[in-house]
Amino acid sequence: IRDYDIFVGKTMEFKVVKINQEFKNVVVSHKALIEAELEAQKREIIAKLERGQVLKGVVKNITSYGVFIDLGGVDGLIHITDLSWGRVSHPEEIVKLDQELDVVILDFDDERKRIALGLKQLQPHPWDALNPDLKIGDKVNGKVVVMADYGAFVEIAPGVEGLIHVSEMSWSQHLRSAQDFMKVGDEVEAVILTLDRDERKMSLGIKQLKNDPWDDIEVKYPIGSKHTAKVRNFTNFGVFVEIEEGVDGLIHISDLSWTKKIKHPSEFTQVGADIDVQVLEIDKDNRRLSLGHKQLEENPWDALESVFTVGSIHNGTIIELQDKGGVVALSHGVEGFATPKHLVKEDGTPAKVNEALDFKVIEFNKDNKRIFLSHSRIFEDEAKAEKNEARKAARRQTKKEEQPAAATAVERTTLGDLEELAALKERLSGKK
Known part of the structure; x- marks a missing residue:
């Protein structure tokens, strides 16, 4: 009952159900008098119900999950999913309070006195009315x-x-x-x-x-063409980028830079950033492009070969130390590597990170793009040079000391010869 004003001034029969002496209050009920009659009426109605039967009812209450219908003494529920073949957000979209409807009985429970009703079942299923000419591709x-x-x-x-x-x-x-x-x-x-x-x-x-961009991929993105792509995500071995919607590519970590040794792509760029690329290969079957970034510039290692010649000395800064050695930042944006024994300073202490020192090139490998350096080789070679110079000087001194003795010996031998010649001359004169 939604409108209780209809009972105002009406004479009715009630049953006393509770008396509160303290508050001098009496609770009465009209329903208690007719309850047995209502139950008998419900049993009589339910006994006549059949699944599939269509009855008239009045909308008694609307909730978020369904609608309660008064079937004339007994209530039934139309669940929200049974109101319409289409999607319904709230039953109020379909029915109104006190609205009279034709409903179909879907199910009922004699013991619990529950009746499940349907409204959409009175309408043909929309799939059955779907245009028979509708087909795939339409x-x-x-x-x-x-x-x-x-x-x-x-x-x-x-x-x-x-x-x-x-x-x-x-x-x-x-x-x-x-x-x-x-x-x-x-x-x-x-x-x-x-x-x-x-x-x-x-x-x-x-x-x-829209057209599939891979249908004419060779025309739009031929090998060698240059484009700007958006970084989508990283892996340990490279960067996945998107040139346009649906056209993805991979820049291998080795194709990011000619000179820098990159351990992870995040050191070079970031997700969401733009990056210039060149198409290296096209894999149409797997819908993937092989791209390069360093290829947009000339290979500097051809020119660096004449700069970092073996034996040349350059200033560098140690940017990283590992168990196997240290990474050294050199000029021209390149990096070199020195093993631990080549990072020992003249005083015997090891070099430290961020320390700037002179390094000698001991190997230049253009194919593998590696420059091997040594700091200790500088003073070691200088010490060897000084030692060799000292040896040469000692040998020269020894030769100088040996030369006067030889000259004296020659001079002594020559005087002796002169005396013998004089004596011989005297003997010859006497004979005469």
Whole structure:
């Protein structure tokens, strides 16, 4: 009963159900007098019910989950899902209070006195009335009625819905939430992808309204062409980028820079940033481009070969120390590597990170793009040079010291010879 004013001034028969002496209050009930009669009436009505029977009823109450119908002494419930073949947000969209309706009995429970009613069952199923000429590939218009992360349900006719999976919303392989593309209430155009009238299921797509960018990929993005792409995500081995919606590519970590040794792509760029690329290879079957960034510049290692010649000395800063050695930042934006024994300073202490020192090039490998350096080799070579110079000086001194002795010996031998010649001359004169 919603309007109690109808009882004002009306004389009725009541049964006393409770007396409160303290508050001098008496509780009475009219329903208690007719309860037995109502139960008998309900049993009589339910006994005559049959599944599939159509009855007239009046809307007695509306809730969020359904509508209660007065069947003339007994109530039944139309669940919200049985109000219409289409989707219903609230029963008030379909019925009003005190509205008279024809309903069909779906089920009933004699013991619990519950009756399940249906309204939509009095109407033909909309799938049965669907245009028989509708087929796969046709375009249809509809309204988004339900959204989920995996897709959107679109009603193309009352009670006839199709699912647009999120993968069918864009040619892009970067699956996002369906809410990024549409919302409930949107009017959309779509293409029928699958149609099963027996199962009453239909799948739709909206990306098919656009040309697949991979159909003419060789023309639009030929090998060697240069483009600007958007960084989508990283892996340990490279950067995945998107040149346009549906056209993805991979920049291998080795193709990011000619000179820098990059351990992880996040050291070089960031997700969402733009990056210039050059197409290296096209994999049409797997819908993936192989891209490069460093190829946009000339290989500097050809020119660096004449700068970092073996034996040349350059100033560098140690930017990282590892168990195997240290990474040294050199001029021209290149890095070198020195093993621990080549990082020992002249005083015997090891070099530290961020320390700037002179390094000697001991190996230049253009193919592997590696420059091997040594700091200790500088003073070691200087010490060797000084030692060698000292040895040479000692040898020269020894030679100088040996030369006078030889000259004296020559001079002594020459004088002796002169005396012998004089004596010989005297003897010859006497004979005469």
